[in-house]
């Protein structure tokens with residue numbers, strides 16, 4: 001049996017709406033319920049954004065606090081990862097929830113294009129978010145939309161500017177950013193192995209690439225992410241009925257490649273996080 005595979009569920013995101021797929025959880029109670037089912041299906045990390053009541057993206061720390069409380073109550077031990085991504089707020093607003101001390105937070109360390117705009121991550125904002133994570137002891141998950149982001153994250157980690165263990169996620173298939181390209185994926189994996197040999201890594205694919213990248217990552221010994229933030233469909237004809245259904249697909253792939261699905265406790269160990277026991 002090989003190493004356990006961490007499955008992260010990106011439950012909501014900033015983009016999909018209920019009109020796109022009614023299973024997208026929007027209110028905090030929907031998010032907690034959807035997370036609970038995803039954890040039952042094998043997720044050990046919940047990656048979350050919050051929304052306003054009209055479904056628009058929010059960076060309201062009070063909403064994040066309510067979600068954290070609900071997850072701690074209904075999904076005990078699960079790793080809580082909040083997004084500091086740029087679709088939910090501007091500038092330092094993006095890190096306004098870090099004082100809540102989630103286990104992890106996403107961190108982008110470079111800029112790139114998104115489908116309809118520039119995803120701006122200026123150096124001073126990156127440095128501020130990273131330092132806030134050190135202050136509040138929040139382990140970042142680096143969102144790498146490009147090779148330069150991986151190299152920059154490794155350099156920041158070596159310079160002591162990232163809290164905790166280095167954990168890089170390759171994001172592939174965002175329109176106008178890095179496509180889900182197998183040769184690039186292999187080079188990313190090789191880059192991690194040679195330049196940060198002890199660092200775990202994970203990968204996420206957007207849209208129809210979700211299941212493709214799930215399989216690449218699981219087969220290559222990495223960890224992976226699924227969920228309605230990145231993909232709302234099972235295939236061309238069917239919407240995904242839930243976050244849990246997308247996690248269950250990844251869990252099936254783990255079985256195919258003889259990788260046990262990591263429990264939250266195993267995932268905490270792999271990522272060097274606290275035990276989560278309060």
Ligand SMILES: [Zn+2]
Pocket residue numbers: 010013014047048049083085106229
């Ligand atoms: Zn996200």
